[in-house]
Amino acid sequence: MMRYLMVILLLGPATCCLATPTIREEPMHKLPKPHYQRSDSDPDWLAYAAQFHGHLGPWAAAGLRAGMTARRAVDADGYFDVDVTVEGPFVKPPRSCFLDGLQVSTGATLGKRNLKWVKAEQVIVRIENTRSGKTAEVRPTPALLKLLASIQSRPKATRGKDASERDQHDDHDDHEDHGPQSDFLEAVARKIAAIPDKKILHVTFPTSGE
Numbered sequence: 001m002m003r004y005l006m007v008i009l010l011l012g013p014a015t016c017c018l019a020t021p022t023i024r025e026e027p028m029h030k031l032p033k034p035h036y037q038r039s040d041s042d043p044d045w046l047a048y049a050a051q052f053h054g055h056l057g058p059w060a061a062a063g064l065r066a067g068m069t070a071r072r073a074v075d076a077d078g079y080f081d082v083d084v085t086v087e088g089p090f091v092k093p094p095r096s097c098f099l100d101g102l103q104v105s106t107g108a109t110l111g112k113r114n115l116k117w118v119k120a121e122q123v124i125v126r127i128e129n130t131r132s133g134k135t136a137e138v139r140p141t142p143a144l145l146k147l148l149a150s151i152q153s154r155p156k157a158t159r160g161k162d163a164s165e166r167d168q169h170d171d172h173d174d175h176e177d178h179g180p181q182s183d184f185l186e187a188v189a190r191k192i193a194a195i196p197d198k199k200i201l202h203v204t205f206p207t208s209g210e
């Protein structure tokens with residue numbers, strides 16, 4: 001009897017501590033507010049990516065599309081069955097925004113260490129399905145590169161409100177714009193999000209040993 005009571009006394013607090021705690025909505029527990037207004041035509045994945053990245057930009061949209069195509073090419077579910085190595089000129093925004101889109105759509109992330117970036121001139125997404133060993137490479141087509149290049153060399157008057165001020169403090173040498181919310185950048189991003197795969201991405205399946 002005494003032993004039985006001891007078990008109850010010992011297990012009682014443990015059981016109580018293992019119960020699922022109620023997570024209260026505290027005013028300070030909030031995700032950051034992105035520079036983005038969802039349009040009715042935006043699919044969930046685009047809105048989710050904007051929440052993650054902070055705005056809707058062409059390079060992030062390109063990364064999203066490339067990652068979705070890559071994941072599908074190797075029949076991966078994403079997150080835990082993929083290994084992604086991406087090559088590209090992603091030294092700083094807006095080009096490096098590609099990496100955020102890619103993380104959202106492949107589920108390979110910096111935190112899980114299954115996403116690696118290699119600095120290069122050309123963009124190539126190499127993906128491996130770690131369950132099956134199937135690999136694929138995804139490259140942007142000239143049409144996608146043209147869309148991405150269209151955000152360069154715009155007159156300052158048509159760029160973000162504070163673009164000229166930012167240029168004075170930023171060493172962007174490519175004159176590409178990046179956040180905050182800009183109708184022009186969002187329009188290009190939505191265009192990239194909506195174009196059929198084959199027009200903007202080229203998929204190849206390298207044979208092992210190459």
Ligand SMILES: [Zn+2]
Pocket residue numbers: 053055057060093094097178179
């Ligand atoms: Zn961005």
